[in-house]
Amino acid sequence: MVTDVDVRVDVREGLERLAERLGGRGARLTEAQRLSGGASMETWAFSFEGEGGAERLILRRRSAPFDPDNTRAIPLATEAALIQATGANGARAPKVRHVCDEADGLGEAYLMVRVDGETLGRKITSDPRFDAVRPVLARQCGEALAQIHATPPPPGLALKSVDAAGELDRYEEVYRATGAERPILEIAFQYLRRHVPEPVPLVLLHGDFRNGNIMFHPEFGVAAVLDWELAHIGDPAEDMGWICTNSWRFGRPDRPVGGFGDYADLLAGYAAAGGPPVELSRVRFWQTLGSLRWGVMCLGMYLSWRDGVEKSVERPMIGRRVTETEADLVVLLEQGL
Numbered sequence: 001m002v003t004d005v006d007v008r009v010d011v012r013e014g015l016e017r018l019a020e021r022l023g024g025r026g027a028r029l030t031e032a033q034r035l036s037g038g039a040s041m042e043t044w045a046f047s048f049e050g051e052g053g054a055e056r057l058i059l060r061r062r063s064a065p066f067d068p069d070n071t072r073a074i075p076l077a078t079e080a081a082l083i084q085a086t087g088a089n090g091a092r093a094p095k096v097r098h099v100c101d102e103a104d105g106l107g108e109a110y111l112m113v114r115v116d117g118e119t120l121g122r123k124i125t126s127d128p129r130f131d132a133v134r135p136v137l138a139r140q141c142g143e144a145l146a147q148i149h150a151t152p153p154p155p156g157l158a159l160k161s162v163d164a165a166g167e168l169d170r171y172e173e174v175y176r177a178t179g180a181e182r183p184i185l186e187i188a189f190q191y192l193r194r195h196v197p198e199p200v201p202l203v204l205l206h207g208d209f210r211n212g213n214i215m216f217h218p219e220f221g222v223a224a225v226l227d228w229e230l231a232h233i234g235d236p237a238e239d240m241g242w243i244c245t246n247s248w249r250f251g252r253p254d255r256p257v258g259g260f261g262d263y264a265d266l267l268a269g270y271a272a273a274g275g276p277p278v279e280l281s282r283v284r285f286w287q288t289l290g291s292l293r294w295g296v297m298c299l300g301m302y303l304s305w306r307d308g309v310e311k312s313v314e315r316p317m318i319g320r321r322v323t324e325t326e327a328d329l330v331v332l333l334e335q336g337l
Contacts, residue, residue, distance in 0.1 A: 014106040015046050015059065022098060022111075023050020030054070040064040040073075041229070045114065057097055061109035072160065072207075073229040080110040081154050082204070082231050091147035092140075094215075094224045117215035117223040121250040124211055125259035129218040138261020140222040141214070141243060142269025148225070149203040149236050149275060159204070161233040164196050164285065171293045178296075178303055184326040185299075187333065188292045195337055197282050200235055207231045209239040210248040211258035237278050240266060241286025246328040247294050247321070256287075281337040288332045295325030 012032050019027040027050035035043045035058075044059040062076055074082075080096045087093035100109040124130055124137075153159055172189050206213075207230030215224040242248070244266075249259030257266045263280055270278060302319020304310040 009063075009105065009107060011042070011044060011059070011061070011106065014104060015044070015048075018098070018100075018104055018106075018111070019046075019048035019050065021104070023048050023052065023055065025051075027051070040066070055097075056114040058094070058112045058114050059106070059109055060112065061100075061106055063107075066108065072232070074159065074231055076108045076110055076229075078157050078159075079228045079231070081157060082151075082228055083112070085154050086148050086151045086204075086225075089147055089151040091151065092144050092222050092224050094226065115215050115224040117217040119212060119215055119226065121211040121248065121259065124216050125250045125252045125255070127218075130216065130260075133216075133218060133221045134260050136265075137216065137221050138257040138265035139269035139272075141209075141257065141261070142240075142266040142271075142275070143273040144214075144222055144225055145206070145209065145236070145239050146270045146273035146275035148206055148209075149239070151204050153204050153233070159231065159233050161202060162205075162235075162238070163199065163202070164235060164238075164289070167238075167289060167293070168192055168196070171289075171296045174300065175296045178299060180299055180303075182299070182322075182326065184329050185292065185295055188288065188329045191333055192285065192289055192292065195285060197235075197237075197285055200237075202233045203236055205232055205234045205236070205239050207234075207239070208242070210243045210245070211250060211260070212248060214258075235282075235286070236275065237282040237286045240270070240278065240283045241288075242290050244283060244287040245290035245294065247291070247325065284332070284337045288329065288337070291325045291328040291332065295322045295329070298322040298325065 015032050016029045019029045027048050029046065029048050031047040033045050035045055040062060042061045042063045046059060047054060047056045060076060077099055080099050083093045084096050094112040094115050097111040097113055100106050118124060175185060206225060206228060208227055213227040214222060215226055217223040243258050244256045246253055249255060252259035255261055256263055267278060298319050298321045301315045305315035305319065
C-alpha cells in the first residue's frame with residue numbers, strides 16, 4: 001500500500017503551527033533551515049521561543065510516497081518508536097519531541113531535540129578537533145550497538161528479519177537482474193556462499209550503522225545514533241560489519257572501524273556493555289558482504305542513469321564507486337575471514 005504525500009506542503013508554515021502547538025499560544029518560530037533533502041526525505045533544523053523558553057529541534061519528514069512493499073525503509077512513526085525504545089534502554093539516541101499527526105499538516109514526520117556535534121565522516125577521521133577523542137570512538141560504537149541490540153522492539157511494530165543467507169540471495173538476485181558480468185563480484189558471491197556463518201539469535205539492528213549516520217562530539221565522542229530508516233531484525237554482526245566496510249572509512253583504510261578505530265576496540269566495547277561474544281570472523285563476513293552489496297547498489301545507480309531512469313548527475317558519480325568496492329573485495333578475499 002502506497003502512502004500518499006502532498007509534496008506541495010509549505011513546511012515553514014507547518015513549523016509555525018508546530019511552534020504554537022508545542023510552545024503554547026504566542027510561540028514564535030525563530031529559525032527554519034532545510035539541512036538536506038533526498039528523493040524521499042527532508043531534514044529541517046528549526047527553533048522557536050515559547051512559554052517554556054527556547055527549543056532547538058530537528059524535523060524529519062517524508063516528502064514522497066512511501067510504498068512499504070518496494071522498500072526496506074520503515075515508516076517514520078516506527079523510527080520514532082525505536083529511537084524512544086533504544087534511548088530508554090541507555091542507547092545514545094536523540095530525544096523524540098513529537099510525532100506529527102494530521103493536524104500538523106506536514107504529512108509523515110517527527111521531531112527530535114537537536115544534538116550538537118558532527119556527522120561528516122571525513123571530519124571525524126581527519127579534523128584535528130577530534131584528535132583527543134578519536135581513540136575511544138570505536139569502543140563507544142561497540143557500547144552503543146550493545147545497547148541497541150539489547151532493546152526489545154516495541155509491541156506491534158512490523159520489522160523485517162534478515163539473515164546472512166537471505167541477504168546474499170537478495171543482492172545476488174539484484175545483481176543478476178542487471179545482466180552485468182563483473183569477475184570480482186562473481187567471486188565474492190561464491191566465496192561468501194561457502195562461508196555463511198552459523199545462525200545466531202536475531203536482535204534489533206540499526207541497519208545503517210556507519211560513520212556518517214552517527215553524531216560525534218569533539219569532547220566526549222558518540223553523541224547520538226541517527227537515521228534509523230533501515231532498522232530491522234538480524235545478526236548483531238551485521239551492524240558491526242557495516243561500520244567496518246571500507247567505503248565508510250573516509251580515506252583511512254588503516255583504521256577498519258569507521259576510519260577511526262580497530263576491531264578489538266569495537267568488540268571490547270560491545271562486550272563491556274553486555275553484548276554477547278561476537279567472533280571477528282563473523283564481523284569480517286558481514287564487512288565483506290557490506291562491500292559486495294554496496295558494489296551492487298553502486299552498479300544499479302549507474303545503470304539507472306545509463307538507461308535514462310534517473311537523470312541526476314549523482315547517480316553516475318556514485319556508480320563509479322563500484323570499482324572501489326571491487327578493490328576492497330580483492331583485499332578482503334586475499335586476507336580471508
